[in-house]
Amino acid sequence: MANGILATDPNRVSFYEYEGKHKGILSWLLSTDHKRIGLLYLISLLAFFAVGVTLGFLMRLEMISPGPTIMAPNTYNSVFTLHGVIMVFLFILPGLPAIFGNFFLPIQIGARDVAFPRINLLSWYLYLIGGVLAIVSLFTGGGIMDTGWTFYVPYSIRTTSNISLSVFAAFVLGFSSILTAVNFITTAHRMRAPGMTFFRMPLFVWALYSTAWIQLLATPILGITLLLIIAERMLGVGIFDPNLGGDPILYQHMFWIYSHPAVYIMAIPAFGVVSEIIPTFSKKNIFGYTPVAISSLAIAFVGYLVWGHHMFSSGISDISRLIFSLLTFLVAIPTGVKVFNWVATMYKGSITVKTPMLFVLFFIVIFSIGGLTGLVLGAINTDIHVTDTYFVVGHFHYVMFGSMGILLFAGLHYWFPKMFGRMYHEKMAQVSAWIFFVGFNLLYFPMFIMGYLGMPRRYYDYLPEFTTYHVIATVGSWIMITGMIIMFANLIRSLYTGAKATENPWGGTTLEWKIPSPPPLENFREIPVITEGPYEHHFNKEENT
Amino acid sequence: MRPDIATQVDNTMILIVAVCIFFFVLVTGTMIYFVFRYNKKRNPQATNIHGNTPLEVAWTVIPLILVLVIFFYGWNGFSNMRNVPEDALVVKVTGQMWKWKFEYENGKKSDTLFVPVGKPVRMNIHSNDVNHSFFIPSMRVKEDAVPGRENYLWFKADNIGEYDIACAEYCGLDHWNMYAKLIVDTDENFNAWYNQVEQSEKKTNSGETGNTTNQDSLKNNSGNTDDSTTVTDTTQISDTTKSE
Numbered sequence A: 001m002a003n004g005i006l007a008t009d010p011n012r013v014s015f016y017e018y019e020g021k022h023k024g025i026l027s028w029l030l031s032t033d034h035k036r037i038g039l040l041y042l043i044s045l046l047a048f049f050a051v052g053v054t055l056g057f058l059m060r061l062e063m064i065s066p067g068p069t070i071m072a073p074n075t076y077n078s079v080f081t082l083h084g085v086i087m088v089f090l091f092i093l094p095g096l097p098a099i100f101g102n103f104f105l106p107i108q109i110g111a112r113d114v115a116f117p118r119i120n121l122l123s124w125y126l127y128l129i130g131g132v133l134a135i136v137s138l139f140t141g142g143g144i145m146d147t148g149w150t151f152y153v154p155y156s157i158r159t160t161s162n163i164s165l166s167v168f169a170a171f172v173l174g175f176s177s178i179l180t181a182v183n184f185i186t187t188a189h190r191m192r193a194p195g196m197t198f199f200r201m202p203l204f205v206w207a208l209y210s211t212a213w214i215q216l217l218a219t220p221i222l223g224i225t226l227l228l229i230i231a232e233r234m235l236g237v238g239i240f241d242p243n244l245g246g247d248p249i250l251y252q253h254m255f256w257i258y259s260h261p262a263v264y265i266m267a268i269p270a271f272g273v274v275s276e277i278i279p280t281f282s283k284k285n286i287f288g289y290t291p292v293a294i295s296s297l298a299i300a301f302v303g304y305l306v307w308g309h310h311m312f313s314s315g316i317s318d319i320s321r322l323i324f325s326l327l328t329f330l331v332a333i334p335t336g337v338k339v340f341n342w343v344a345t346m347y348k349g350s351i352t353v354k355t356p357m358l359f360v361l362f363f364i365v366i367f368s369i370g371g372l373t374g375l376v377l378g379a380i381n382t383d384i385h386v387t388d389t390y391f392v393v394g395h396f397h398y399v400m401f402g403s404m405g406i407l408l409f410a411g412l413h414y415w416f417p418k419m420f421g422r423m424y425h426e427k428m429a430q431v432s433a434w435i436f437f438v439g440f441n442l443l444y445f446p447m448f449i450m451g452y453l454g455m456p457r458r459y460y461d462y463l464p465e466f467t468t469y470h471v472i473a474t475v476g477s478w479i480m481i482t483g484m485i486i487m488f489a490n491l492i493r494s495l496y497t498g499a500k501a502t503e504n505p506w507g508g509t510t511l512e513w514k515i516p517s518p519p520p521l522e523n524f525r526e527i528p529v530i531t532e533g534p535y536e537h538h539f540n541k542e543e544n545t
Numbered sequence B: 001m002r003p004d005i006a007t008q009v010d011n012t013m014i015l016i017v018a019v020c021i022f023f024f025v026l027v028t029g030t031m032i033y034f035v036f037r038y039n040k041k042r043n044p045q046a047t048n049i050h051g052n053t054p055l056e057v058a059w060t061v062i063p064l065i066l067v068l069v070i071f072f073y074g075w076n077g078f079s080n081m082r083n084v085p086e087d088a089l090v091v092k093v094t095g096q097m098w099k100w101k102f103e104y105e106n107g108k109k110s111d112t113l114f115v116p117v118g119k120p121v122r123m124n125i126h127s128n129d130v131n132h133s134f135f136i137p138s139m140r141v142k143e144d145a146v147p148g149r150e151n152y153l154w155f156k157a158d159n160i161g162e163y164d165i166a167c168a169e170y171c172g173l174d175h176w177n178m179y180a181k182l183i184v185d186t187d188e189n190f191n192a193w194y195n196q197v198e199q200s201e202k203k204t205n206s207g208e209t210g211n212t213t214n215q216d217s218l219k220n221n222s223g224n225t226d227d228s229t230t231v232t233d234t235t236q237i238s239d240t241t242k243s244e
């Protein structure tokens, strides 16, 4: 790309300093700037994440020895429910699109904002309202909700807790993500800079775009489920409740038709982050741009049709179990294609392992384990043995925490200079990443073994034979949390003491690295003209490190 | 001779673990090699490579074939799971918060699943309240108990002994404690128990009371002397000798 076009204007202030109609806190709460909204999401998501981690810590502490340790069974049941609801609906689902998508999607395609900036702000408010409603619903009713995050009927009907309100909260949250999805799809279609064809978009944009389609197509199912639950509870129409002539299995279908694609809503943007970081730190083009881009769409499409693999032991017909098993295996292919292309990108590169890259390497290790153990859950006969055991718990933490969580950390370090205008402290960041990685594996790997040996999930207590594995996992949780505390402390300290960041500290090639750090209010003084793909490194020009 | 369900599950597992280890070593090994071999110090100048179509085809097709093989193994084992041998002993199991109840074809009710060694057993699975999941880890079988419908599974125990039966679908407060025992014994012992219990059923002339007494007398009389952990304490474990 011609270099002069993006020369920064020294007179234009960063989006932090820009003074609009509102001052102080209102300049944030009423801002329609996509960057400020991204940071609002960052803060709210991390707050919920902290609560979720604390609950997880308490669960692991309870499990350190057989018998009651620190809480009673009903407390434990509520704690794992809260942990699941908060982590899934308030953290990983909005996740990376809400934070980095808002901040970087417009910049990466050369736009000044998203297509509908006000709707964007509205979606953050809906997220907040949904979050508050969810928390209210968990604590009102006869007691703290104890259904598990899947709210399976008929247990969720019999329990005294406030199921209608929490499904309504999930609906509001879903509405928030539908609005974000519409916004991103429109932005990707209508706001690209001149010359930026679809196949010149950065892969993070491709990932956001694919994800937005799943959100748009899957989330309405959640709305329909809500209406059916309300019809059942208010009007007594038998839909899910067997006492009214309904079918509990129908509920599981409807829940997973939404919630399985939701897994990809969490994972695909994370894949997008990987596709940004590896080329930057390998100083070369991504290997197989088109296969990587298309595989996001393929995962989004096939992933929409595999929800039944959550129900292999529920008594659905044998033929549907077969079809769902086959489709599940097919999703493995585009996922594998991505991993192979990422590794191949490093071939003949010139690699520096800074913290974002280190997290990506950890991600490849962890996600390989998560993905490969998914084969055990895809094959029907092994799935029947390990479903609803700790094997599944280990698997989805490897997959979801391993992708969305780790790449949130990677992205935070990668884009930290751009978002905050300062560098983080490298050495401490690497130390924290290693501690986190060791703790992560100690925490979740024993779960595969326990699960195969027959330790069911959501158990307050366990047979003495599982003690060793539980102790290792609990100790692992302490190490992992220590790593995260050091990491966030380091980032917060860097906000104040980090060196001033240059425009392009990593030598990245996408558009966000061609504007000042932090970016000016309208990102680009002049909209750039794009003449080549997103990851073309030009070796004659030396980037400033 | 019909293949054994548990062996088939373990075989599929071994196949998958082999594939997993292969790909894991391949991916992470290559990655670590690249990190060192193409480090900036050693390789200051990157070479831009945009892709390689034969390679893309290879790593699409080879994994595709492998997953289809795994799928086939899973399917094969699964069809065995779904085809119950005709000579199977039929037992009805009902899950309710938070215990399992077994009922045999002769009307015998029990809290312990007593079966003869080497004989296929078909479990017809029901629920009285919420979803449960009937899970015998050592037999590698599991199927949900869903109110309003009958699910089934079958297994064949080849060794005499005691095995755990767990509930695998979350069902509320005492889900973690919904253990029962599977006791596998010789044909004679099983038949003696089966018929004796039938008589006692007739004597008491009331299934419900007979069952309750039976259960109480069996409780805490177990050979399981592990220790005083909560799980073993409150699990209903019956004693083989008692039944004989």
Ligand SMILES: [Cu+2]
Pocket: A259, A260, A263, A306, A307, A309, A310
């Ligand atoms: Cu799924």
Ligand SMILES: [Cu+2]
Pocket: B131, B132, B133, B167, B168, B169, B170, B171, B172, B175, B176, B178
């Ligand atoms: Cu249960």
